[in-house]
Amino acid sequence: MTSAQRPHQEEATFRNYDTSAAKRYAQYRSGWSDSLIQTLISQHTSFGGENGLLLDIGCGPGNSTRDLAPHFQSALGVDPSPGMVEVARGIPISTARGEPVRYEVGKAEEMSSLPALAQLSPESHGKECVDLITASTAAHWFNMPPFWAEAAKILKPGGSVILWCAGGFYIDANNTPNYDKVRQLLDRFELEVLEPFSTEGNVLCRNLYVGLKLPWDCVKDDQELKDVLEVFDPKDFTRLEYNKDGYVAPGESFVRGGRSDFDTMKKLMGTASPVQRWREAYKEQLQNGQVEDLLDKVMREIKELFAEVEEGKDRDWMDVGSAVAVLVVRKRR
Known part of the structure; x- marks a missing residue:
């Protein structure tokens, strides 16, 4: 059975x-840089997109919602996890006109039925009312054909859908002691240790959404869906990439990342779903002391590699980050 034939499996x-x-996730998955947020806004407005209503899907505890909300008159964050939504509601932020951001439990594939959309757009009853739909490192969990069909219903003509993700775990080659060996260690960690615990969504994210289904990829042998999704023109599609394969120019920094000590790095990496699946699989062995925690092990080994070179001795930090891809789909006017 091909990936196209496999039924969609919801993220668990x-x-x-x-x-x-959810609180730990909010703490260690930081928001996005001002420069990237400005790029997202510019990609939306440069094609005539307006700043009325923002809908952030798969918002988690609201990290990206809070970054974007001040640029819009109204904002709604949606996530299928009640725990995530509860935490998001507890971290207040206001929109451009001073109203609080709303958060609601819901699915990407059922956006048009969100009660808050009808409340925020009483004249249109939730139809063609959203200016910008966003999903930050979340779209790889969506069932894309129904997601795009829902987006076509609720997005205003001239509106945008912006999906972006951070993929991979990289270190800055310009200042990491014993770089080649540390890079090899992290590659083995990601591709060998975590690979058995990675889902199709994890792989999509690591590959920067190459293979993520866009509207024009979803319409084969489905004329009804094709008619719905014709509002999205592939000629208006934009793809941006940053720090691909972990490349950072001398004197620059990761678009997504920064300087981190080993303890913070461990907590950040601990929010990754493959890490959590590994820990669940080895829960009993961890409790009995039969195996070393995978992140304790990789941090210990990095420190050992640092100690092999003079500049790494007593060093307790690295400049780390991820590659970033931004996909922009626009609805015809």
Whole structure:
């Protein structure tokens, strides 16, 4: 059975987060840089997109919603996890006109039925009312054909859908002690240790959404869906990439990342779903002390590699980050 034939499998790790797990996620998955947020806004407005209503899908605890909301008159964050939504509601932020951001439990594939959309757009009853739909490192969990069909219903003519993700775990080659060996260690960690615990969505994200279904990829042998999705023109599609394969120019920094000590790095990496699946699989062995935690092990080994070279001795930090891809789909006017 090909990937196109396989039924969509819903993401389970994040959707089952309780509030304590969601709080950790909010703390260690930082927001996005001002420069990237400005790029997203520019990609939307440069084609005539307006700043009325923002809909952030798969918002988690609201990290990206809070980055974007001040640029819009109204904002709604949606996530399938009640725990994530509860935490998001507890971190207030206001929109451009001073109203609080709303958060609601819901699915990307059922956006048009969100009660808050009808409340925010009483004249249109939730139809063609959204200026910008966003999803930050979340679209790889969506069932894309129904997602695009829903987006076509609720997006205003001239509106945008912006999907972006951070993929891979990289270190800055310009200042990392014993770089080649540390890079090889992290490659093995990602491609060998985590690979058995990675889902199709994880792989899509790591590959910067190459293979993520766009509207024109979803319409084969489905004339009804093709008619719905013709509002999205492939000629208006934009793809941007940053720090691909971990490349950082001398004197620059990761678009997504920064300087991190080993303890913070471990906590950040601990929010990744393959890491959590590994820990669940080895839960009993971890409790009995039969195996070393995978992140304790990789941090210990990095420190050992640092100690092999003079500049790495007593060093407790690295400049780390991810590659970033931004996909912009626009609705015809």
